[in-house]
Amino acid sequence: MRNSPITLKVLCYPLSAFIFSCFLSCNGDHTQRQRNRTAEAEVKEIKSSRAQIFLAYLDALVKLPDAKFSEAELRSINKKYASQLPLVMYDSTQEQSTQDIVIHYYKNNQLGPVMESGIRFLVPETLTDSLVVSDFTRYFGNVEDEKPLIGITKQPLSVHIKVSSDREMKLTRKNNINKEQAGVTMVDIFNYR
Structure with a gap:
């Protein structure tokens, strides 16, 4: 009889360890699911913040x-935002990644009161999904629809935002029923003379 409490204690320790390890494994699974949810939220936040940074970058260019x-x-400002x-x-001799924002600066050599120069930004699909027309209207002002030259087209017409007397932004968008989204x-x- 004296040995029975000791035997019970010896048996109780492994049983407690087993129960404790089961508890930890269940808790670990919950922690993993929690991490996955947090990671998804961080990815959405990164996309959202990248869109906001892109708008601030465009604002810096528009105010030049x-x-x-x-x-x-343009290259000087690019260095500030490169990180x-x-x-x-844009370089015709190199192939760009599908993740890059490709920039092309061009100058108009025609005389008269026309567009003097412009900068084109090809927005990657990863940023397009989180950057909609309404983001631009909230940041830069109201948009004006482009008027069709030849009637109805399948491709949605661009929208324009008059930023100042000599600056204008033209947005090319995906084909959506709701223009703002x-x-x-x-x-x-565009920089006008």
């Missing part, structure tokens, strides 16, 4: 004075 609206100044956005200048695939900034 006429004398500084040049390719050299936050995947910015790449359509993803933006390309942005042009």
Whole structure:
């Protein structure tokens, strides 16, 4: 009889360890599911914040004075945002990644009161999904629809935002019924004389 309490204690320790390990394994599964939910929220937050950073980047370009609206100044601003956005200048000899925001600066050499220069941004699909026309209207102002030149087209017409007397943004969007919720695939900034 004296040995029976000791035997019970010896038997109780492994049984307690088994129950404790079952508890830990269940808790670990819950923790893993919790991590997955948090990771999904972080990815959405990163996409959202990347869209906000892109809008701030465009705002910096739109506010450039006429004398500084040049390719050299564009490259300078790109360096400031390079750690936050995947910015790449267009180069016909190299293939760009599908994750990059491809930038093309161009200059108009025609004389007269026309567009002097422009910058085109090809927005990657990953950013297009979180960057819609309404983001631009909240940030830059109201949009004006482009008027069709030849009647009805399948491709949705671009929308324009008059940012200042000599600056305009043109947004090319996905084909959506609701214009405000359509993803933006390309942005042009025009500098007029």
